[in-house]
Amino acid sequence: MNREEFICSNLGLVHSCANRFRDKGIEYDDLYSAGCLGLVKAVDGFKSEMGYRFSTYAVPVILGEIKKLFREGGAVKVSRSLKDRARLALKEKERLEALLDREPTVAELADVLGCDSYEASELLCVNLAPLSLTSADGESDRQLDIPSDSYEEQIHNSLAIEQVIASLDEDDRRLIRLRYFGGCTQSVTAKSLGISQVQVSRRERVLLESLRRKLSG
Numbered sequence: 001m002n003r004e005e006f007i008c009s010n011l012g013l014v015h016s017c018a019n020r021f022r023d024k025g026i027e028y029d030d031l032y033s034a035g036c037l038g039l040v041k042a043v044d045g046f047k048s049e050m051g052y053r054f055s056t057y058a059v060p061v062i063l064g065e066i067k068k069l070f071r072e073g074g075a076v077k078v079s080r081s082l083k084d085r086a087r088l089a090l091k092e093k094e095r096l097e098a099l100l101d102r103e104p105t106v107a108e109l110a111d112v113l114g115c116d117s118y119e120a121s122e123l124l125c126v127n128l129a130p131l132s133l134t135s136a137d138g139e140s141d142r143q144l145d146i147p148s149d150s151y152e153e154q155i156h157n158s159l160a161i162e163q164v165i166a167s168l169d170e171d172d173r174r175l176i177r178l179r180y181f182g183g184c185t186q187s188v189t190a191k192s193l194g195i196s197q198v199q200v201s202r203r204e205r206v207l208l209e210s211l212r213r214k215l216s217g
Helices: 003-009 010-017 026-047 055-072 082-099 106-113 117-128 151-166 170-180 184-195 197-216
Strands: none
Touching: 003 010, 003 026, 010 026, 010 055, 026 055, 082 106, 082 117, 106 117, 106 170, 117 197, 151 170, 151 197, 170 184, 170 197
């Protein structure tokens, strides 16, 4: 397969990444074009001897090009309907905090809202105040530097997560993949695994704590 054919065969990655940013204030065609530029960069930079799949390398590069659009194009526009849903998410988060006597996890909030973890995280982010890139101390107009992970760090983190998940037994791997890669609620995950939602919730907490220890140490 030549370079052009390989690029065309991986355009699905671009669509997948661009779809994450639909209705955020930039036209989809522009998102897709930026993603295609990232895909080409990934194809030219990828080496098979790296030891991991092309998609693992390409996705952070594609996302990086798409996010650059927002950095260069100004603030992200938020629709009224999204703001309404975000306010509902905030109210549910506060209700869960009072009920659980702790801050709820994104997964717990997603279950209450009836959405996946990615959408719940997005709704919480809508409630955050935008960050100015220039200081407002009245003394200077110095620009703030916003740190970001390099592509290499993102790839390393992705590989580390894959490795610790691979160390789990089959049922635990399925649970984690359904919840955090498939975007399934605890109820859906319970049905897929043939166990109760309570069992999923308990096992998930144990697994996440175990994964945190492995990744941190």
